[in-house]
Amino acid sequence: MTIYSCALLLAALTLSVVNPAKAEESEYAKTRYPIVIAPSGGVFTKIGPIYSFHRIPQDLQKHGATVFLPKLASINTPEVRGEQLLAQVDEVLAITGAEKVNLVGHSLGALTVRYVAAVAPEKVASVSTIGSLTLGSPLGDWAQEVFALPVIGTPIQKIAEAIGNTMGYVFGYLEGTQYEQDAQNLFITLSSAGASNYNARFPQAVPDTRCGEGAYEVNGVRYYSWSGTKVFTNVFDPFDYLVSVTALVFQGVDDGKSDGLVGRCSSHLGKVIRDDYRMNHFDEVNQILGLRDPYTNPVSIYRQHANRLKLEGL
DSSP, X not given: OOHHHHHHHXXXXXXXXXXXXXXXXXXXXXXXXXXXXXXXXXXXXXXXXXXXXXXXXXXXXXXXXXXXXXXXXXXXXXXXXXXXXXHHHHHHHHHHOOSXXXXXXXXXXXXXXXXXXXXXXXXXXXXXXXXXXTTOOHHHHHHHHXXXXXXXXXXXXXXXXXXXXXXXXXXHHHHTOOOOXXXXXXXXXXXXXXXXXXXXXXXXXXXXXXXXXXXXXXXXXXXXEEEEOOOOOOTTOHXXXXXXXXXXXXXXXXXXXXXXXXXXXXXXXXXEEEEEESOOTTGGGTTTTTOOOTTOOHHHHHHHHHHHHHHTXX
């Protein structure tokens, strides 16, 4: 066994390495720096054969990319998850010998990768966010309003936090991690006030106007973002029915367009690749198991973006 193979084996204890021995079929997505993909909150990175980003890491590697999937606390703040991610970025740099990484994050994962780029920009070549909670979500605001209700608010909050923390611990157990979970502070972060506070501390590439673009490059880090605005995309996907309900809270907010969980304008960060793909929040990571709009392939969007990074020397 080679030294490189041993290093990959050790990395698997905290990182999921996507089929490291599989031969690449092209160099279309062969970026200069490794790609590290951070999942959203309330999900897992990989359990058995099931990935949070369905088929996306495998496709990137098939086209030449080196991909790592960090294991993070499912239910916790972007700062806590960011410290966990930073430690694993250091592992990736040690394993590959690369000077930097390309960070990709979905939803809460977008805030997580932003944290790493803010505190350690010398280790990051680019940040790409999908369905980002840059401005929080009306759903987070609604939750805080419910929690503040007299008499019933506190019990509802305690139940919601208990459910969230339990889910996080179950995912952690199945993934082989023992991270602490913190639903209480995560719920605050998801609100517009919580997002505003986060942006004040980590303002890199956040737009100055609500639906504008942010700086394309900050401290040597390139920033990109994209998202979708078609809520119902596949009659066989149970998540579509869920987001069809949650999308109702976005009526009257900005232009009312969202992916069902995050508003169109809230997803903006740095250079906006596109904010109106025919995808909802779950389609953005090709879930459930690729049930999506037949005219939009999330897998190819990630592949094209990797090629974009490659052409820009990243």
